[in-house]
Amino acid sequence: MRYVQLRAFHHVAISGGFSRAAAELYLTQPAISDQVRKLESEYDVLLFNRERRQVTLTPAGEELLAITRRLFDAEGQALELLSESRALRSGRLRIVADAAHHIVHVLRVFRERYPGVMVSVRSGNTETVVENLLAYEADIGVLGDLNPSRDFDIIRLNATPITAFTSRDNPLAGTSSLSLTELAALPLVGREVGSKTRRRLEEAAAKTGVELKFAIEAEGREAVREIVASGLGIGFVSEAEFGLDPRLVKITIRGEPVLMDEALICLSERSQAKTIRAFLDLARSMSPDMS
Incomplete structure (x- = not known):
């Protein structure tokens, strides 16, 4: 009994035909038929009834299929384990x-x-x-x-509110909070178009009838941070992303939190x-x- 013979039998049994099994295994139909015939001949057993182009399992075939299901399921589990181990090692x-x-x-x-x-x-x-x-x-x-x-x-x-921030030398550095309306009147430093922070702020402002106009637009959070730290305006960032920077101070946005x-x-x-x-x-x- 050879592995290829058992594999051929198994795929014919689960697919319901020699042609479909051949397609699944990328073999020709004669090759699949030959492997199954050799298995039946070697053990003098009939595994399939072949009538009018229909293939059905014999009682012996049913018993063998129950075994090959366990065999090839175990093979699949072994392959999964080995490939996962390799992927997670390197x-x-x-x-x-x-x-x-x-x-x-x-x-x-x-x-x-x-x-x-x-x-x-x-x-x-x-x-x-x-x-x-x-x-x-x-x-x-x-x-x-x-x-x-x-x-x-x-x-x-997680979800955290967006906060405004400015340089420690800015006259507004001692202000604990500002509304979106108040912020709209100040020089603002914003992220590039496509930034979720910017989009959330603009959406929240629009709901209150306010339009935020950015005096400076910068690509990336770090660029905004450096521009604000140099004293050129007010920036915005998720509170969780504010970090520790002695050059900057947070200013809470008053009103309903704008969450990120x-x-x-x-x-x-x-x-x-x-x-x-x-x-x-x-x-x-x-x-x-x-x-």
Whole structure:
């Protein structure tokens, strides 16, 4: 009894025909038929009834199928285990994030568990995160809230209010809070078009009948920070992303909080890749709402 003969029998049995089994195994139909005939001949047993182009299992074939199901299921599990082990020993994980600090706690545990996986982290706004995932140039994205989409698996991380900030030398540095209306009259430093922070602020302002006009537009959070620190205006950032910078002070935005929801996302079709699934499972277990 040869492995190829059992494999041929199994695929004919589960697919219901020699032609379909041949297609599944990328073999010719005569080759599949020959392997099954040799198996039947060697053990003098009839495994299939072949009548009018229909193939059905004999009682002996039914019993053998029960065994081969266990055999090939175990083979699949073994392959899964071995390939997963290899991927998590020496694989690669590419992350693109609008703010990497939202996943530092997950990344720390992931590195402890899978030290052989090389992780790269790049920055980008919401639009570039999505573009990178769709182009297969990144495996996982971190971004401001994304509307539910069947293309992506999404894990909510946290939600924090947007805060204004200015340089410590600015005359407004001692102000504890400002409304959106008051802010609209000041020189503002904003992120580039495509930034979720900017879009959330503009949407919140529009609801109150206010239009925010940015005196300076800068690409990236760090660029905004440096411009504001030099005394050129008021910037905005998620409170969780403000960090510790002695040059800057926060100013609360008065009124209903403008929240930034952060999410971990990946393409649904790639969510079962070994390294991606390991990171997602870990993030899900550490997510506050276990989403």
